[in-house]
């Protein structure tokens with residue numbers, strides 16, 4: 009049932025994605041609100057402050073039947089969300105946010121992601137893939153360890169099906185076993201070695217506030233104009 013600008017959902021399923029991230033699949037109790045890939049829901053929990061709720065980006069594409077939130081265990085609020093089970097109810101605000109590419113543009117897209125910041129980017133990447141959009145898309149995705157990498161298989165499947173999508177994994181804390189994963193921090197130099205700046209590529213940076221600020225400053229300092237840099241800082 010829609011309550012003003014609020015929506016009521018039922019938890020349809022909960023799946024473990026990594027040791028610290030779970031996927032919560034939601035079904036709307038009434039008409040599902042329309043969302044743009046990249047937007048988030050503000051989730052309210054009756055016994056958990058803040059009363060106004062916390063933001064969680066949708067990690068599924070708009071055309072998928074269920075809405076998926078992917079929650080990383082951090083503090084009290086995320087812990088409470090991770091204890092939800094199938095059949096539980098949840099209240100959210102309407103989908104919101106401006107972290108998405110303009111549909112009429114055709115320049116390349118470069119997603120620069122730290123950890124759980126993958127959620128809105130995955131939604132956008134899936135949406136573009138399902139629309140058979142021909143924009144070249146790169147994802148540069150940094151995590152601490154290989155076991156922290158969320159959606160590894162989902163991304164592999166998408167890259168196998170969509171030749172215009174390429175994914176670069178980086179891990180910072182331990183030598184990866186997988187050859188496809190680079191050991192070390194994602195640097196501006198390594199990132200830009202994959203991007204032709206004359207193509208007016210647009211950069212979508214998402215992760216912790218520190219990650220987002222550092223990457224924004226680095227890319228801007230390397231010559232990427234401000235209007236080609238989009239950010240979503242998780243706090």
Ligand SMILES: Cc1cc2nc3c(=O)[nH]c(=O)nc-3n(C[C@H](O)[C@H](O)[C@H](O)COP(=O)(O)OP(=O)(O)OC[C@H]3O[C@@H](n4cnc5c(N)ncnc54)[C@H](O)[C@@H]3O)c2cc1C
Nearest residue numbers: 062063064065078079080082083084085086127216242243
């Ligand atoms: C637009 C937006 C979208 C978001 N989407 C998602 C999402 O898809 N999935 C998700 O899990 N979270 C997402 N978040 C973060 C989420 O809203 C909460 O901030 C997060 O769950 C932490 O809340 P908490 O109460 O559990 O922990 P808190 O009690 O707020 O945090 C405990 C400690 O962890 C630190 N901390 C908080 N967030 C992070 C972080 N991301 N990384 C590292 N340290 C952190 C805090 O500084 C604090 O010291 C999003 C935030 C925003 C603003």
